[in-house]
Amino acid sequence: MSPWGSRKLFLRGDIDCIYGEYEMIVFENVSKTYETGTPALNNVNLKIEKGEFVFIVGNSGSGKSTLIKLLLKELEPSGGKIYVNNKLLNRMKRRHIPRYRRGLGVVFQDFRLLKDRNVYENIAFAQRVVGTPARVIRRQVPSMLSLVGLAEKYRSYPKQLSGGEQQRVALARALVNNPAILLADEPTGNLDPRNSWEIMRLLEEINKRGTTVLVVTHNQEIVDAMKKRVITMHKGLITSDEKKSGYHQ
Amino acid sequence: MRFNTIVYCLKQGIKNIFRNKLFSLASISTMAACIFLFGLFYSIVMNVQFMVKEAESSLCVTVFFEPGTSETRISVLGQQIAGRNEVSHVEYTSADEAWDSFKDVYFEGNEEYAKAFMGDNPLINCAYQTIYLSEASMQESLVNYLESIPDVRKVNKSELTANSFADFGMLIGYVSGAIILILLAVAVFLISNTVSVGITVRREEISIMKLIGATDFFVRAPFLVEGILIGLVGAAIPLAAIYYLYGSVISYVLEQFSILSSVMVFLPITDVFRSLLPVGLILGVGIGFLGSSTTTRKHLRV
Numbered sequence: 001m002s003p004w005g006s007r008k009l010f011l012r013g014d015i016d017c018i019y020g021e022y023e024m025i026v027f028e029n030v031s032k033t034y035e036t037g038t039p040a041l042n043n044v045n046l047k048i049e050k051g052e053f054v055f056i057v058g059n060s061g062s063g064k065s066t067l068i069k070l071l072l073k074e075l076e077p078s079g080g081k082i083y084v085n086n087k088l089l090n091r092m093k094r095r096h097i098p099r100y101r102r103g104l105g106v107v108f109q110d111f112r113l114l115k116d117r118n119v120y121e122n123i124a125f126a127q128r129v130v131g132t133p134a135r136v137i138r139r140q141v142p143s144m145l146s147l148v149g150l151a152e153k154y155r156s157y158p159k160q161l162s163g164g165e166q167q168r169v170a171l172a173r174a175l176v177n178n179p180a181i182l183l184a185d186e187p188t189g190n191l192d193p194r195n196s197w198e199i200m201r202l203l204e205e206i207n208k209r210g211t212t213v214l215v216v217t218h219n220q221e222i223v224d225a226m227k228k229r230v231i232t233m234h235k236g237l238i239t240s241d242e243k244k245s246g247y248h249q
Numbered sequence: 250m251r252f253n254t255i256v257y258c259l260k261q262g263i264k265n266i267f268r269n270k271l272f273s274l275a276s277i278s279t280m281a282a283c284i285f286l287f288g289l290f291y292s293i294v295m296n297v298q299f300m301v302k303e304a305e306s307s308l309c310v311t312v313f314f315e316p317g318t319s320e321t322r323i324s325v326l327g328q329q330i331a332g333r334n335e336v337s338h339v340e341y342t343s344a345d346e347a348w349d350s351f352k353d354v355y356f357e358g359n360e361e362y363a364k365a366f367m368g369d370n371p372l373i374n375c376a377y378q379t380i381y382l383s384e385a386s387m388q389e390s391l392v393n394y395l396e397s398i399p400d401v402r403k404v405n406k407s408e409l410t411a412n413s414f415a416d417f418g419m420l421i422g423y424v425s426g427a428i429i430l431i432l433l434a435v436a437v438f439l440i441s442n443t444v445s446v447g448i449t450v451r452r453e454e455i456s457i458m459k460l461i462g463a464t465d466f467f468v469r470a471p472f473l474v475e476g477i478l479i480g481l482v483g484a485a486i487p488l489a490a491i492y493y494l495y496g497s498v499i500s501y502v503l504e505q506f507s508i509l510s511s512v513m514v515f516l517p518i519t520d521v522f523r524s525l526l527p528v529g530l531i532l533g534v535g536i537g538f539l540g541s542s543t544t545t546r547k548h549l550r551v
Contacts, residue, residue: 072460095465102462112457129463134253177461 023086024050024181024212025071030080032066032236040066042236043080048214050180053207055223056216058233064216067233068185071214072106073097085180102130105174105211109186111166113158119145119169120154126173144172148202164195171202175211182206184215188222196222254467262474265447272443273479279439280483280536283432284529288491290425291528292521299516301418305385306337310392311405316374318400326400327378333394335387340379348372433536440479440540444472448548455549469545473538480537481530488529492518 027046033039041063048054056064069075070082073089082089084100092100113122120141127137145151148168158166167187174182184203188196200222207213217223223230232240266273312330314323320343331339342350348370356363380395382388388406395404448455458468495518503513 074460098459098462098464100462101460104462106460112453114454114457125458126461128254128257129458129461129467131251131254133251173461 022049024048024052024084025214026081026083027067028081028083030070030082031078032063032070032075033078039236041070041077044236044238046231046238046241048212050212051207051210053204053213053226053228054215055226055228055230056214056233057218057220057223057230058239061235062233063236064233065185066236068183068214068216071181071183072104073100102177103180105177105179105182107167107170107174107182107184107187109189111158111163111170111190113166113169113173115158118155118157119150119161122158122169123173123176126176130177132177140176144176147175148172162195163191164198167191167195167199168202171199171206175206179211181212181214184213184217186216186218188217188219193221200226258467258470259474261471262478265451265471265475266478268450269443269447272446273475276439276443276479277483277486280436280480280533281486283436283536284484284533285487285490286432287429287532288487288525288529290429291525292491292495294421294425295521295524296516297421298418300513301385303514305382308382308385308388308407310380310382310388310395310407312378312380312395312401313375313403313405314377314400315402318376320376322400323376323378326398330378330380330395333391335382335384335391337381337383339381342377342379344370344373344376347375347377433532436483436536437540437543440476440537441544443479444476444541444544445548447472447475448545465549468549469542472541472545476537476539476541476544477534478537480533480535480540483537484529484533488522488526491525492522495521 025046025048027044030041030044030046031039032041044063044067056067058064066075070077070089071084073092077090085103087100089100114125117125123141123144124137127140132140142151142154145154148171150165150168150172153161153165158169161169167190171187182203187199187203191199196219203213203215204226227244229241229243231238314326324341327339327341330336348366351372352363352366380391382391392404392406395401455468499515503515
């Protein structure tokens with residue numbers, strides 16, 4: 001039984017669309033224009049199946065991060081519909097957003113660790129937030145630390161860790177609640193090549209265990225080498241979407 | 250909600266206070282000043298009310314009856330009057346008792362002259378009812394009622410005293426109320442500022458919490474705990490101070506102004522604290538909660 005991908009994003013009966021059981025993320029004619037008038041996404045159509053590993057690439061300002069923010073419900077689309085696991089996000093009530101987000105794991109370029117807490121506490125924090133019992137936290141945090149290879153550094157504080165180690169802590173924090181989807185926004189942006197590959201190896205491992213993984217990146221070498229589905233964006237449009245592909249500008 | 254979540258929120262609330270030591274200290278000090286002044290005014294109001302009540306309890310209206318009104322009729326009227334809201338109690342003085350009391354005073358030292366009136370009471374028509382008021386402000390309505398009774402010849406009242414008591418009590422109440430309201434608004438503002446600073450300091454942590462699925466309540470709870478604790482500590486300190494200072498201040502006042510001791514009777518501290526303690530603590534907690542909840546509601550829309 002896969003330890004990941006088993007978390008239900010919604011309660012039974014919370015179904016809004018007729019997409020099949022294989023679709024995890026669906027964008028239907030999604031547009032997003034910021035209040036300043038800047039267009040970020042323009043009529044984007046996209047389907048990502050459960051268990052897929054997808055790279056989203058493109059220049060700065062192409063709309064990659066907006067896409068992640070829409071999935072996180074940090075932003076609302078200006079037009080179109082977004083479905084995650086057959087649930088229409090547009091209609092989701094504010095009070096249901098926390099429960100939705102618990103089904104997502106998020107990793108950022110700048111790690112976003114709590115600086116005043118050690119490695120163990122940073123990971124445990126993610127479980128505490130969702131109300132996990134203390135005995136479960138005590139059991140799961142060490143196993144997650146072993147997975148990311150930081151079992152011996154559980155008492156270290158973020159500033160005592162290298163960039164690669166900090167990102168591994170962030171990854172462990174994203175995974176500890178068994179998310180169905182892992183969203184990684186430039187996870188290797190601040191890392192050297194060796195650490196970048198280490199993070200990618202972990203993401204691939206996580207994907208093999210059933211979690212749908214979306215990685216926004218600029219790292220051409222990694223995208224070319226991993227031969228995964230690559231969605232290329234430019235000025236808010238999807239310009240190419242290819243399986244087992246490489247990096248296109 | 251799970252027990253460990255509650256413990257976590259409590260711990261974080263306490264940590265918040267120490268994270269922003271200076272702001273917390275400023276809030277606690279202001280809150281303490283507000284509650285101290287509140288306690289001060291509250292004690293004054295309670296004592297004034299107590300004194301007014303004491304004075305009111307001795308405030309009375311005297312009713313004389315038409316000549317020929319029988320004692321039975323006067324007694325029945327007395328019972329009717331005693332049943333009214335304005336009346337605390339009624340004392341009946343018969344014509345004989347009135348004469349006895351009068352002659353003792355009037356013929357003091359010349360008692361033999363009084364004997365000339367043996368068997369002939371000059372105050373035969375002066376039986377009266379002394380009616381003690383339950384509240385000074387009710388005197389007017391009672392007097393109107395009494396004057397409307399056909400058997401009543403005359404009502405002796407003390408208009409000036411009654412109104413003065415009622416007006417003085419009301420004035421103290423209004424002034425204290427206004428000062429207390431202003432102080433409480435200042436306290437709410439300061440606590441709100443402290444919590445705002447706490448939120449700004451922890452903005453990154455809050456955004457991480459929200460992104461990994463924390464509910465609004467989970468994010469807000471530590472700030473609410475912070476506000477409530479500031480309110481509680483800010484209330485407990487001045488209440489303790491008032492408790493220990495109250496007795497000394499009253500002794501000092503009575504010592505310095507000994508003339509007051511004959512007219513002023515102060516409430517014991519235990520009587521004042523029976524209501525001041527819960528009111529002060531609830532007020533502190535309430536202000537803390539109000540200040541922090543409005544601020545978190547405003548700032549935590551992530």
